Amino acid sequence: MSIIQTKDVKKWFGDFQALKGITMDVAEGEVLVVCGPSGSGKSTFIRCINRLEQHQEGQIIVDGIELTNDLKNIEAIRSEVGMVFQSFNLFPHLTVMQNITLAQIWVRKKNRAESEEKAMELLERVGIPEQAQKFPGQLSGGQQQRVAIARALAMEPKIMLFDEPTSALDPEMIKEVLDVMKELAKSGMTMIVVTHEMGFAKEVADRVMLFDEGMLVEENTPEEFFNNPKSDRTKLFLSQIL
């Protein structure tokens, strides 16, 4: 049973074609790692899944709902899909606690006590319950990214999208974020992760995809992808990155 299906998705930025027909599907509970050189369209693709970018041709169906211009569909899908950004994008004027409870209170219409309880639970899960009353600006990058993960999880999404979650972090902080993501993957969450962390892909991914120039070049299990890649483009990519 696939929870995300895309058929021949195409997207242009002006004259530049960023996606040249992507067809794929993701099963429930699957962890998918998307990699590829920069400018290959991998970020654009996952941003299309919750409509931060608008695709111009093709079809994207998330959890049985097709993404169209209908605002109701978009909001329904966005509340089922959590997203973690490269630059965290926490709300700097709110405390960590408020960052996490805001959407629960206003979008899910929960009451404050209930959502604060949930927020504490999530902060414990990502390992920083003691930072609840601080502002994002007072936290380190790794802590901020973990708060961002908690914020996305607070909506109880079925799918989590990660857009290069560790690229803006110092090397020492990458591990603490990856640990949280590994724990999340083991708990059975459906995840699409755009990343250059090949170790993460090897360890937890169910499938690995390689994007190049807006096309899906290779789709494979991690063992095959790293040890026995089908296409020459993958071999080149791996030789540069490893």
Added chain:
Amino acid sequence: MVDLIKKNIKSLQESLFSSIGSAALTIATTYLVINFFRGMLGFALTSDKDWLAVLNNMQLYMVQAYPEEDFIRVWLSVGLTFVLAGLSIGIWRSDDRVKSSQVFNSFFKGGLGVLFFTIIAPTNASYMGNDGSVITEEVFSMDTRLGILIPVAVFCVIFFSVRFTNINFTVNSSDMVFFYLFIPVALLWFIKLPTIQLDQNNERIIPEPLMPIADTTKIPWTIIFVAFLVSYFIGMYLKNIKSIKSTMSLSWFLLPLLIFSWIFKKPQIDMSVVLGSDLPIFGVFLLWGFLVITFVNNSIFKKYYSTYLGATFLLTLVGVFSGLPMLAKTCLLLIALFSVVVPAVSTSSQGKRSLLIVWAVALVTLTFLLRGGASDTGIVVPGSSIFGGFSLTWLLAIFGTYVSFPLGVLLALGRNSKLPIIRIVCTGIIELTRSVPYITWLFFASVTLAVFLPAGVEFNLIVRVLMVTAFFSGAYFAENIRGGLQSIPKGQYEAADAIGMSPFQKISLIIMPQALRAVIPTLVSSAITAFKDSSLVTIIGLFDFLTIGKTVIGNQSIPVNFVGHDRENLIFVAIVYWIFTFTLSRRSMKVEKKLGLGER
């Protein structure tokens, strides 16, 4: 003690005389400041200045020609504002505490300043007499100097020596507001001021006798202070009641309407109309709104909702052209628009409750305005307007900001909108209002605006001025806020989208709070500009605070001749403007600091 002085001297040396250049600058600036002060004080104290021209005209300054028998309305509005302020301070009471040593230290420093300026005050000053000769006289005698120096020196010594005792306590910073206000109110009962008295021949008795301040000033202020204090305690007591904060915000929102339409206007109201027509209409529409909110999720009602909407709009159309009372027509239109919004908002019981409150408040306000604000005023004042002096300046400043700020927010959002029509209209309004001088707009308000309004609609000159002011400063606010909006990174919009917020929630919870705090300094300077620009209304014949000082008092010859004493009045006006703008800018700095808590 010796160490302390040594330390202070050393730090002075480091900050003021660190190099030859800075030493020169320090000396030059000190020389300028001292000379400026001596010149100003000498100017103010020479005997050709008559400061009674200011003191004697306080009433004129405050309310111009407002009739004395209706002063109670003015006092009530001031009192009401203070009661609300007291409640708010009580409810939002901060936990910040001020150390006594800090307070004593600031007293000590203030005393030192007074000492210094008393010592350097000029003994003699000269002015030009009527025949062109220069007259030099003693303005600051040794007796006066010692009379000030000795008590202030004692005051300084007391507050300096406190730091060597173990008197050490902290005061809540909110409580300090009352202490600072208590001082002037208490002083009202003790100071005596020179007062003009006339003998049988209507000649001034000179020297002026010292008289206590009139009861009509000190009694109302004392009552207001007590009410302020009492409401502060009530506010602290009410602190924990649910939804008290939103009620307070709503009260602040409605206060200007109340003051304007009921307290200042003294509306002439026919009770039979109120009971026979207004209240029933109010009741019917309240019930209607209540029913719509309650049954909106009912399946049968839902099915026929579009039919109901159509019927309501048809009824509105018929109603507007029928002979129904104005209130009923407006309410019909309102309920039609309201019914469109209801299904979207009343999805939860919380949403339903707040929707009902909004509806009730909207109806009350509407009834109120149509009956109170639109009826003729019972106050008769010579001249074109019931407002004058400081009350006019204050009204223009407060009401102008109050209307133009939300307008500015809307215009800024509209200018950033994706819908071309809204964007073009908002850009057009902003560019049109900004590109024409304010004075031109004032002439437009006084001369041309009546032509543009529909037949039969007529507004008071002040209301017309408020309308153009709202748009004019609204346009400036809009551009400031747009600057703030542009400083918000795209990621913030995306993050809000990604957690499923609606566009309205995204703007009001994420974008606007950040955009506004980024532009607080410019917003405050716009508000200050609007406050000062209000004095331009003089050119269309309104008597604002400045005009009273410059023109009215400058031409006053009955009962006492103050002709030619406009310099004293101008200085007084300048000081009052300065006090208000300075307070505003200091407050805004505090707010900035408080809000900047989580900034990067």
